[in-house]
Amino acid sequence: GSSSSSTTSSSAAPSGSTSSSGTDAVAAAQATIDAAKAVPSAENLGTAIDVKKLAGKTIYSIPIDSKLEFYQVGEKAMKAIAEKAGLKYITFPSDGTPTSYQQGIAQAIAAKAGAILLNGPLPETLAPQIADAKAAGIPVIPLHLSDKSATPRTITPYEAFAPFNDGAKLSTLYSVVDLKGAPVKALVIEASGTGPSAGMVQTIKDTLASSAPAGSAVAAEINSQVPQWSTDIQPAVQSALLKDPSINAVIPIYDSMALFAIPGIQQAAADRTIGVYSFNGTPAVMKLIKDGTMRADVAENPDWVAYVNLDTAFRGMLDSGPIAGVSGPVRLIDASNVDETGNPPESGKGFGDAYPAAYQKLWGLG
Amino acid sequence: MSIVDKTPTESADNVDAGRVRRGFFREPERFALIGVWIALIIFFVIMVPQTFPSTANLSNMLGSQAVLLILALGLIIPLRAGDYDLSIASVLTLSAVIVAALNVNQGWPVWQAAIVAVVAGFAIGVLNGFIVTKFDIDPFIVTLGIGTVVVGITYIVCNSATISGVDRILSKVMLSKPFLSIPLDFYYAVALCAVVWYLFDFTAFGQRLLFVGQNRDVARLNGVAVSRLRWIALTCSATIGAVAGVVYVGTTGSADPVSGAGFLLPAFAASFLGSTALRIGRFNPWGTLIAVYFLVTGITGLQLMGAQQYVQQLFYGGALVIAVILSKIVRSRSERKRLVK
Amino acid sequence: MSIVDKTPTESADNVDAGRVRRGFFREPERFALIGVWIALIIFFVIMVPQTFPSTANLSNMLGSQAVLLILALGLIIPLRAGDYDLSIASVLTLSAVIVAALNVNQGWPVWQAAIVAVVAGFAIGVLNGFIVTKFDIDPFIVTLGIGTVVVGITYIVCNSATISGVDRILSKVMLSKPFLSIPLDFYYAVALCAVVWYLFDFTAFGQRLLFVGQNRDVARLNGVAVSRLRWIALTCSATIGAVAGVVYVGTTGSADPVSGAGFLLPAFAASFLGSTALRIGRFNPWGTLIAVYFLVTGITGLQLMGAQQYVQQLFYGGALVIAVILSKIVRSRSERKRLVK
Amino acid sequence: MSFAPPTVNGGGAVGAPTGLPLLQVSHLAKAFNGVPALREVDLEIAAGEVHGLLGANGCGKSTLIKILAGFHQADGGRVLVNGEEVPLPLGPRGLRDHGMAFVHQDLGLAPSSTVLEHMALDSYGASPGLRRVSWSSEVARVEELLARFEVRIDPHATIDTLSPVQRAMVAVVRAVGGQELLADDGESTGRILVLDEPTVFLPRDEVELLFALLRRLKAQGDSVLLVSHDLDEVLAVTDRVTVFRDGRLVGSRDTEGSTRGDIVQMILGARDEHVPHEATTVSDDAVPMLSAKSISGQRIRDLSLDLRAGEVVGVTGLAGSGFEELPELLFGARRLRSGTIEVDGRRVSRPSPGEMMALRVVLIPADRKAEGAAQGLTVVENLALPFLTGHSRGWRLRWRELRELAQTICRRLNVVPPNVELTFGNLSGGNQQKALLGKWLETEPVVMLLNEPTQGVDIGARREIFRLIRAAVSDGMAVLCATSDYEQLVEMADRVLVLQNGRLQHELTGADITKDSLAASVYSEGAA
Ligand SMILES: Nc1ncnc2c1ncn2[C@@H]1O[C@H](COP(=O)(O)OP(=O)(O)OP(=O)(O)O)[C@@H](O)[C@H]1O
Ligand SMILES: Nc1ncnc2c1ncn2[C@@H]1O[C@H](COP(=O)(O)OP(=O)(O)OP(=O)(O)O)[C@@H](O)[C@H]1O
Ligand SMILES: [Mg+2]
Ligand SMILES: [Mg+2]
Numbered sequence A: 001g002s003s004s005s006s007t008t009s010s011s012a013a014p015s016g017s018t019s020s021s022g023t024d025a026v027a028a029a030q031a032t033i034d035a036a037k038a039v040p041s042a043e044n045l046g047t048a049i050d051v052k053k054l055a056g057k058t059i060y061s062i063p064i065d066s067k068l069e070f071y072q073v074g075e076k077a078m079k080a081i082a083e084k085a086g087l088k089y090i091t092f093p094s095d096g097t098p099t100s101y102q103q104g105i106a107q108a109i110a111a112k113a114g115a116i117l118l119n120g121p122l123p124e125t126l127a128p129q130i131a132d133a134k135a136a137g138i139p140v141i142p143l144h145l146s147d148k149s150a151t152p153r154t155i156t157p158y159e160a161f162a163p164f165n166d167g168a169k170l171s172t173l174y175s176v177v178d179l180k181g182a183p184v185k186a187l188v189i190e191a192s193g194t195g196p197s198a199g200m201v202q203t204i205k206d207t208l209a210s211s212a213p214a215g216s217a218v219a220a221e222i223n224s225q226v227p228q229w230s231t232d233i234q235p236a237v238q239s240a241l242l243k244d245p246s247i248n249a250v251i252p253i254y255d256s257m258a259l260f261a262i263p264g265i266q267q268a269a270a271d272r273t274i275g276v277y278s279f280n281g282t283p284a285v286m287k288l289i290k291d292g293t294m295r296a297d298v299a300e301n302p303d304w305v306a307y308v309n310l311d312t313a314f315r316g317m318l319d320s321g322p323i324a325g326v327s328g329p330v331r332l333i334d335a336s337n338v339d340e341t342g343n344p345p346e347s348g349k350g351f352g353d354a355y356p357a358a359y360q361k362l363w364g365l366g
Numbered sequence B, C: 001m002s003i004v005d006k007t008p009t010e011s012a013d014n015v016d017a018g019r020v021r022r023g024f025f026r027e028p029e030r031f032a033l034i035g036v037w038i039a040l041i042i043f044f045v046i047m048v049p050q051t052f053p054s055t056a057n058l059s060n061m062l063g064s065q066a067v068l069l070i071l072a073l074g075l076i077i078p079l080r081a082g083d084y085d086l087s088i089a090s091v092l093t094l095s096a097v098i099v100a101a102l103n104v105n106q107g108w109p110v111w112q113a114a115i116v117a118v119v120a121g122f123a124i125g126v127l128n129g130f131i132v133t134k135f136d137i138d139p140f141i142v143t144l145g146i147g148t149v150v151v152g153i154t155y156i157v158c159n160s161a162t163i164s165g166v167d168r169i170l171s172k173v174m175l176s177k178p179f180l181s182i183p184l185d186f187y188y189a190v191a192l193c194a195v196v197w198y199l200f201d202f203t204a205f206g207q208r209l210l211f212v213g214q215n216r217d218v219a220r221l222n223g224v225a226v227s228r229l230r231w232i233a234l235t236c237s238a239t240i241g242a243v244a245g246v247v248y249v250g251t252t253g254s255a256d257p258v259s260g261a262g263f264l265l266p267a268f269a270a271s272f273l274g275s276t277a278l279r280i281g282r283f284n285p286w287g288t289l290i291a292v293y294f295l296v297t298g299i300t301g302l303q304l305m306g307a308q309q310y311v312q313q314l315f316y317g318g319a320l321v322i323a324v325i326l327s328k329i330v331r332s333r334s335e336r337k338r339l340v341k
Numbered sequence D: 001m002s003f004a005p006p007t008v009n010g011g012g013a014v015g016a017p018t019g020l021p022l023l024q025v026s027h028l029a030k031a032f033n034g035v036p037a038l039r040e041v042d043l044e045i046a047a048g049e050v051h052g053l054l055g056a057n058g059c060g061k062s063t064l065i066k067i068l069a070g071f072h073q074a075d076g077g078r079v080l081v082n083g084e085e086v087p088l089p090l091g092p093r094g095l096r097d098h099g100m101a102f103v104h105q106d107l108g109l110a111p112s113s114t115v116l117e118h119m120a121l122d123s124y125g126a127s128p129g130l131r132r133v134s135w136s137s138e139v140a141r142v143e144e145l146l147a148r149f150e151v152r153i154d155p156h157a158t159i160d161t162l163s164p165v166q167r168a169m170v171a172v173v174r175a176v177g178g179q180e181l182l183a184d185d186g187e188s189t190g191r192i193l194v195l196d197e198p199t200v201f202l203p204r205d206e207v208e209l210l211f212a213l214l215r216r217l218k219a220q221g222d223s224v225l226l227v228s229h230d231l232d233e234v235l236a237v238t239d240r241v242t243v244f245r246d247g248r249l250v251g252s253r254d255t256e257g258s259t260r261g262d263i264v265q266m267i268l269g270a271r272d273e274h275v276p277h278e279a280t281t282v283s284d285d286a287v288p289m290l291s292a293k294s295i296s297g298q299r300i301r302d303l304s305l306d307l308r309a310g311e312v313v314g315v316t317g318l319a320g321s322g323f324e325e326l327p328e329l330l331f332g333a334r335r336l337r338s339g340t341i342e343v344d345g346r347r348v349s350r351p352s353p354g355e356m357m358a359l360r361v362v363l364i365p366a367d368r369k370a371e372g373a374a375q376g377l378t379v380v381e382n383l384a385l386p387f388l389t390g391h392s393r394g395w396r397l398r399w400r401e402l403r404e405l406a407q408t409i410c411r412r413l414n415v416v417p418p419n420v421e422l423t424f425g426n427l428s429g430g431n432q433q434k435a436l437l438g439k440w441l442e443t444e445p446v447v448m449l450l451n452e453p454t455q456g457v458d459i460g461a462r463r464e465i466f467r468l469i470r471a472a473v474s475d476g477m478a479v480l481c482a483t484s485d486y487e488q489l490v491e492m493a494d495r496v497l498v499l500q501n502g503r504l505q506h507e508l509t510g511a512d513i514t515k516d517s518l519a520a521s522v523y524s525e526g527a528a
Helices: A024-036 A067-085 A098-110 A121-133 A164-177 A199-212 A226-243 A255-268 A285-292 A303-318 A354-362 B028-047 B055-063 B065-082 B088-105 B108-132 B139-158 B168-175 B184-202 B205-213 B216-221 B227-254 B259-274 B283-302 B309-340 C012-015 C028-047 C055-064 C068-082 C086-105 C110-134 C140-156 C166-173 C183-203 C204-214 C217-220 C227-251 C259-274 C285-304 C309-340 D059-068 D115-124 D135-148 D164-186 D206-220 D231-237 D262-266 D324-330 D351-360 D367-373 D379-387 D397-414 D427-442 D461-475 D487-490 D517-523
Strands: A057-064 A087-091 A114-120 A140-149 A160-162 A187-188 A219-222 A249-252 A275-280 A296-300 A330-332 D023-033 D036-044 D052-055 D076-082 D084-086 D100-103 D192-196 D223-225 D239-247 D249-255 D288-296 D305-309 D312-317 D338-342 D346-348 D361-364 D448-450 D478-482 D495-500 D503-509
Touching: A024 A164, A024 A199, A024 A330, A024 B283, A057 A067, A057 B028, A057 D305, A067 A087, A067 A303, A087 D305, A098 A114, A098 A121, A098 C055, A098 C227, A098 C285, A114 A121, A114 A303, A121 C166, A121 C259, A140 A164, A140 A199, A140 A303, A160 A164, A160 A303, A160 C012, A164 A199, A164 A249, A164 A275, A164 A285, A164 A296, A164 A330, A164 D397, A187 A199, A199 A219, A199 D239, A199 D305, A219 A226, A219 D503, A226 A255, A226 B055, A226 B259, A226 B283, A249 A255, A249 D052, A255 A275, A255 A285, A255 B055, A255 B168, A255 B227, A285 C166, A296 A303, A296 C217, A296 D249, B028 B283, B028 B309, B055 B065, B055 B184, B055 B283, B065 B088, B065 B184, B065 B227, B065 B259, B088 B227, B088 B259, B088 C217, B088 D135, B108 B139, B108 B168, B108 B227, B139 C259, B139 C309, B168 B184, B168 B227, B184 B205, B184 B227, B184 B283, B184 D503, B205 B216, B205 B227, B205 C028, B216 B227, B216 D367, B259 B283, B259 B309, B259 C140, B283 B309, B309 D346, C012 C309, C012 D495, C028 C285, C028 C309, C055 C068, C055 C183, C055 D495, C068 C204, C068 C227, C068 C259, C068 C285, C086 C110, C086 C140, C086 C259, C110 C140, C166 C227, C183 C204, C183 C227, C183 C285, C183 D495, C204 C217, C204 C227, C204 D115, C217 C227, C259 C285, C259 C309, C259 D487, C285 C309, C285 D397, C309 D338, D023 D059, D023 D461, D036 D052, D036 D059, D036 D239, D052 D059, D052 D206, D052 D231, D052 D262, D059 D100, D059 D223, D100 D164, D115 D135, D115 D164, D135 D164, D164 D206, D164 D367, D206 D223, D206 D231, D206 D517, D223 D517, D231 D262, D239 D262, D249 D397, D262 D461, D288 D324, D305 D503, D312 D324, D312 D461, D312 D487, D324 D351, D324 D361, D324 D448, D324 D478, D324 D495, D338 D503, D351 D361, D367 D427, D379 D397, D379 D427, D397 D427, D427 D461, D448 D461, D461 D487, D478 D487, D487 D517, D495 D517, D503 D517
Parallel strands: A057 A087, A057 A114, A114 A140, A140 A160, A187 A219, A187 A249, A249 A275, A275 A296, D036 D249, D052 D223, D052 D239, D100 D192, D192 D223, D312 D478, D312 D495, D361 D448, D448 D478
Antiparallel strands: A296 A330, D023 D036, D023 D076, D076 D084, D239 D249, D288 D305, D288 D338, D338 D346, D495 D503
């Protein structure tokens, strides 16, 4: 339970590559933001497949920790969709330990599952068990682990991607817009233990270098492993803000981090106006947008994600070839559109209602 | 396995001199930890002159550790009686979640929610104490088990979700900075320190607790109600754990079912490290306070110096061990010195 | 034990009478835990008839807990000598990370990497023992501190990231199922159980360890080299912790700097729960094995019944407490029986 | 239960060649935290002698023994065995591998381990101990040993289930057995058995049997070092005695032709004037301070007795007769199986130490180290414990008052050193005992329950303790004193209850209380 955060001044991006003037950057960013605030569309979801063939099969899903809200919501959504499509869906009650994932896969194999979904656990940490599944002819499909720009793993040809880097990019751009042309001095909070972390941090740096006013940069990074968020993030944020008074934006790569970062900001810099911009769309966090403590959150729609995940799962079970670079959409939530997410905000609200039908059609069930 | 260092708290240099030595400067080893602490502060003042000595940083360091300090103060009460309480961190989490759930989801006034949370903690403490004393079972495993059950309950209460948006009043009560720009929760922690100190050093309860921790039979043959005291001690720790939970909600404005666990080992570290200061070999509140702020001083300083995360880990662990070793060495050194004169 | 709160395992009368009931059926309370375990198994066989009794499930239950069992077996060695080793989980993590780093990043043969890892664990144990015995400091805080340092080192070794792609050979050595379709690592764990059992019950070393744990002064008055034994015990635990780490890498094919910590409390739970079986009040390997598989039986059964995860938590904690209470009740019950005749 | 002189087997070879002493200790010094406990003492033990080591409490006897056993490390001096120097410091095993075996003052037994496990400890000597232990042969050896000494104790019984007497026997038998093992390994010729106050727990008859054993050992060329405060024992069994005073050697002399007085003078440096007390008989119709009606405990069966103000009631009997259980039973420290207890007319339903103390009944337990005081806390903290509520303003303790109180107690019983800030454990046990007695007298009890009150206390202290108890009694306190030390009963008891098999068998009063009459009634018809 000791501190595990770090603050390293990253060298500012070469100003040559930064966009000419602050105002242009803001304008450009503003355009992207406005687009991202709109309800995402449900077009071109990929080639059609026939899911009827899969009726009666069982899907086993192993979340990182079945207790956690984020996974509960997702699992519930996927269960509903799978059953609607005529499949059985079982969520393995994992408890966050690799041991429980191993047990989950073993049980899935024992139960002759049609597919195993890794909703969070890293495939690399389960190589032997995944090999067993392969041997048993069961496809293992990682969900929501890598950005859609990533290339699928060799051990798991089918993988459902997520728009992590889009999220990082949008939350960064929002800070640009928010600061009205002033150079962004961002404090980035990451969790190197999680898969997408490195990519998202890189995206933030690139965005600040390419599409932010000159002089924008990541002023400090805090790296905190998930178990230590509660004890470490707040003091680390406080120290970082003290250490570097120029920091004017805080970008936690996952919005659950914001819950610990915000008190730190209020403590160490009550007098400064520092916006918090993040990614995920956790209801508890979107609520903070309502009361202004949080500026913007790039939200995913767990329900939509569930469709994407199962689409990939079905394709895996049918072995109809993976489709690269597809993921669920994101919508940027700020004070202007937070009310569309419900009151109090609920995950999944504010993404329109076109996509379920679209997927039913895609799967030949509609 | 004794958890209290039973080596004599007095060296025997004053044997032949019937004269009673109780002066402040008796036993320099009592101040070894403070010495290291001061050295550390000086080091950082030199290394990070602009930010480290700033009031902002001071208030940052003092404020950010209040929850941990309160938790550790709860822990040392059963520790003094020779009992571990491993459930205290789970109680903190449950209490925090109860406050948030009642206040946010049920719309109760926050102070009512807080009372319910503390009562819940109290009840858990009573249960711990009951099992430990009635069935005479090692508290280590009892509190480990009950703690796990409490975690389960926590998930039910908050229905596995993070609950945010707790009434701002609570945060104000905890974080506003009326004097010296130090947040209130620090003052609460210090106040609790004083209370525990009074309890330990100036009340019959404290003395009896000490005997229970040192030798249950002796305590019992001297008419001390050993079981009742152990029970009370475990109840105190759980109740204080719940209070820490309320403060925690105040500082974060939200509550989730996992956060609290991270506090357990640091709280133990602080308690044991504290028992090497001021009253060597005995768990004592002021020593615990010093331990907490000694550790955070190091961590914060390193953060301000921009050290890597692992450097902080190395410091945390290293400091723990070295500080303890040091107080031992100084002790025997000073004993030898006393012998020659 | 003393005149106070007498719960003699033998009434003095039948001591004079000479014979104490010995042999298998002495002290039924020794089997309370096994009884509960069997009851649990029957319950699940009835509730989940198709999957629970399947060989697949059996091999799953047995195999998945090998790492935990090995860790717990390491833990009970210092526990028998009265010392806690809180660093053992960190050692497991470090060892796992060393194997992965050397094998994957440095391209060493995996068995060489494993040797290095175990040696590292051995060294940490030696350090723990040195500090504890030379400076006479409570192992609880020493191992807590060293454990934290070890975590720091772990982050350096793996540079805060998960390392995957460890040589499949290792996984084969751990997971292939030559007999009864039970993974090999289970047999390793059982073998270690037997070794520790031999050590505890059939060697002078084990006997001396027992006396050290019960009363250090008595042990010394009997010419036992107390410090050396405690030192050795702490070295054993760390070394076995490292071995557990190697097995762990085998089962996951990868290593990360955090997941190991999750084993600490379960290992303690198993050790203490185990001390309520077979040899009541003494940490013993077979009891530990029973405890580990008793707990996993419950968890797995609940999983197969599709219970929510918090239900598992409630079971885990509840089972811990109830099992311990039960063995106490049965004990005093059977004592009263013995006293009357 | 008896403790018969066995035929000791093994190592019959008579002692060391020539007149070389078996053990020769010279200029041995030891200080604790700078306080000298031993100042350059010498000690010589010849082959085939029983050697007494005498001295007042805290004079360094046990310290010397603990050094030889490897428990403490000497600060300086030389140790020679059979004329060969043994380099200091001795390892953890001390001189065990040179044929010495020890029975320590506190017996050195672990409560929750079995007799067998204790005896097994000796079987491996200094080996690293990874060799397999054959339990069957261990059991055989131990059972043979116990049988030979006619000690009827189950090898698998844990120590905490044994009476103090049984524990003492186990300790002694075990030491002898350990030496035989060495003999079998042919490791040693003449051997030395060291006994630090072994008799304090033993009733007369057992003591006699123990001495018979010692004579036997001596007969075969082995030697014995015996620490005792009972001069009659010493005169009876030893050939030579060495006397220490405050860590210094006073001298050695042959027991042959020494009188009790000579030795007392060596120990105290003063003549010893023996004052027998005249028993005061209290009329039976005086109200009983404490009365027990048909109480039963673990051994005691349906026993009734009254304690009246101003009398000292002694309780004695054979080992296992239950007399040693009585004080604890009356104090509520042991579970009362049946019967009722009244204090000062008030009925106590379920007696507990707390309740009894509230009624001003106090107990001084036999096991001073484990139950008398918290060894790790200071003297003042230990002495203050019963007075906390009395000396607090509201909730606040008045430490100054408590400190003064502790100082007066120490002064009154001249506890040395008189520093109340000292860790209690650093007091010699005799001084610990005085301090504890003073503490309880200070509470002005109406009933005082004593269990072996002068156990391991030197004559000087013993006299003081008697005087203090008498004084309190004459102020109307009632005392119950359970002891197997007849001399003590003669010296202070007005009435003596003799128990057999947990039941009251005889009652002696006034002038009838003599060593002989006590012995007679203890062994009279119906005795086990
Ligand atoms: N471990 C220790 N720490 C501090 N002081 C000690 C220690 N052991 C012995 N002493 C002191 O050394 C002196 C000698 O003690 P020792 O036990 O040898 O006396 P003794 O001759 O055995 O007395 P007794 O007849 O009461 O057994 C005592 O004053 C005692 O307080
Ligand atoms: N660990 C320790 N720390 C301090 N003092 C100790 C320690 N162990 C023993 N002592 C002291 O060492 C001395 C030796 O104790 P020992 O067991 O010989 O009995 P004693 O107290 O001398 O007995 P008595 O006075 O009844 O003959 C005692 O003063 C005891 O208090
Ligand atoms: Mg002594
Ligand atoms: Mg003595």
